[in-house]
Amino acid sequence: MVNKNFGIAWIIALxxxxxxxxxxxxxxxxxCQLCWxxxxxxxxxxxxxxxxxxLDDPKLSWYVLPFSVIGVFVSSYHYLYQKTDWFSEIGSCTKGVSCSGEYINWLGFITIPLLSFTAFMLITIVMISTLKKEK
Structure with missing residues (x-):
């Protein structure tokens, strides 16, 4: 039986x-490089x-979590790089488009990396909740 949570995660990814x-x-x-x-x-x-x-794969969470968890870290780093000075010394995106640029800035805080973070975090939460239901 297909888990409804997997469908929610798929819609978020799409x-x-x-x-x-x-x-x-x-x-x-x-x-930019971090967006890629x-x-x-x-x-x-x-x-x-x-x-x-x-395929109705019950182990789907295990395949998805490495991607989504790493995505949470990359997107949160990118967002903090844009919005704070915390990571300015490390330096990112030395070639091409600057990672600190903001193409969108809805409501003063919603940028593309925040949208990405939200998607990765929601997928991670859905997958972890699915693992907890299995136990």
Whole structure:
């Protein structure tokens, strides 16, 4: 029996993928290096979760969690790099588009890395809750 939570996680991943494609292909925002890393982690999730749903794989959470947890860390680092001075000494995105740039800044705090963080965190929460239900 397919777990409904997997369906929720798949929808979140699809929205994130389509949102990132909208920002780059339609809105014309060029992704920075950290944005590419987040895409590298999110795009496979849409496929992995979709296949796991189709196959009704009870171990899907174990395949998804490494991607989503690393995505939480990368996107939170990117957001903090944009919004604070905490990581300015480390230096990111020395080539190409600056990682500190903000293409969007809705309500003064919602940026693309925060949207990415939200998607990764929601997927992580869904997968962990699924693991807890199995026990």
């Amino acid at each position: 929205i994130a993928v389509l949102g990132s494609l909208y920002f780059s292909e339609i809105a014309g925002f060029v992704p 890393y987040q895409r590298i982690l999110m795009y496979p999730l849409a496929v992995i979760i979709g296949i796991g749903l189709y």
